[in-house]
Amino acid sequence: MIYFTSDNHFFHSNIIKYCNRPFANVEEMNSEMIKRWNERVDNNDTVFHLGDFGLIKSGEAPDAIKDTFDFVRKQLNGNIIFIRGNHDNQNKNRSIIESIVIEHGGKRIFLTHNPRFAKEEFLFNFAGHVHEKWQFQKLGKKSVIVNLSVEQWDYRPVEINEIWQAYAEWKRKGYKNEKTN
Numbered sequence: 032m033i034y035f036t037s038d039n040h041f042f043h044s045n046i047i048k049y050c051n052r053p054f055a056n057v058e059e060m061n062s063e064m065i066k067r068w069n070e071r072v073d074n075n076d077t078v079f080h081l082g083d084f085g086l087i088k089s090g091e092a093p094d095a096i097k098d099t100f101d102f103v104r105k106q107l108n109g110n111i112i113f114i115r116g117n118h119d120n121q122n123k124n125r126s127i128i129e130s131i132v133i134e135h136g137g138k139r140i141f142l143t144h145n146p147r148f149a150k151e152e153f154l155f156n157f158a159g160h161v162h163e164k165w166q167f168q169k170l171g172k173k174s175v176i177v178n179l180s181v182e183q184w185d186y187r188p189v190e191i192n193e194i195w196q197a198y199a200e201w202k203r204k205g206y207k208n209e210k211t212n
Contacts, residue, residue: 033076033190034077035081035142036187037080037116037144037158037180038083038116038162038180039080043085044056050162050182051163052182061103064187065103065107068109069106071188078109079112080111080113081159081179082114084100085103109188112128112131113128116145116159130143130148136191139154140157141156145158149170151170154173156174158177165178
């Protein structure tokens, strides 16, 4: 299976209030997102992570985990392909990938972190960065941007066929920018 996600912001306590996440603290957020990830993703699955994985270390306490990237990554199922996000210079994600084009089911899909880099020549652009703002957005006359931020997909990676179903529902509802799931 192929999954997509973005903007976990593991170990980023302020993201809870910035994006009104339903978690009491960073430990609960991290634990719940890891749990939801592993409930869906098997070790043989591929996950495209579209940036902003987490912070480099937790500043919560002097004895806090120092290598949060490896700490979280080792707990997650799947083969993860990391696309660099604007906060990934604050963690050990050394991905050099800023964008990538994949083909799935005859559809060419442009993947990037920030939707401002989406390309109108692609029917589908997958991005993150905008968190709770919108799930789908039109780009020009024929192109669409899909927001894969965890806030839009129940804080878990989303399988590509779920994206297509949500997109079809969004179109059916007249392209209104509201969550479809």
